[in-house]
Amino acid sequence: MKKLIFVFGIALLTLTGCKNQEKKEMVVEENMDVMVSEVVDDHNSQNSLDWAGVYEGVTPCADCEGIKIVLELNNDNTYSLSMTYLGKPLVEPLKEQGEFTWDKSGSKVSLKTEDQPIWFKVGENQVWMLDGDKNIIKGDFEKLFILKKSTN
Incomplete structure (x- = not known):
């Protein structure tokens, strides 16, 4: 054109x-x-990435060795989330399932949970857990809030 x-x-x-x-x-x-x-770039995480899959990582924990998080995002906008407190065998893993929605930019997802939404920014083969203001967590522990896509 x-x-x-x-x-x-x-x-x-x-x-x-x-x-x-x-x-x-x-x-x-x-x-x-x-x-x-006429030059408009409509590319975003939602329509440009192979985002569906299982993401895993260990985030910091104040009173345990860490929290192992396993997040599965499905193409039908459903999710499964498991959080296991490492070093605390008597604490049952927390498990959630439900639906998620994309934000207007198509780069962040909100997991609808029983308590409050949990936000993630979706990137190439990884997701970032976001803070309460929906921003990437910065600082010394920044890399610990990134979940990597599993290849299994």
Whole structure:
């Protein structure tokens, strides 16, 4: 489509070449505006990545060795979440299942849980657990809040 507009613009300039320079510049500028306005990037995590699958990681824990998290995101927008407190054999793993929704940008998902939503940013073969403001957790422990996609 861009090439067609460009070729049309060149043909129009050639046909009106005998007229004054001012009109030539105006036609080129109008065609450039059309070409620029048609460039829209609709790529996001939801429609560009192979996001469905199982993600795993161990996040920090204040009173245990860590929390092993296993998150499964399914193509039908359902999820399964398991959180196991490592070093605490008497504590039962927490398990949740339900539906998730994408945010408007198509880059974050919200797990609908019994308590409050849990947010993740979806990337290439990994998801980031987000803080209460839906931002990536920064700092010394930043990498510990990334769950990697399982290849099994």
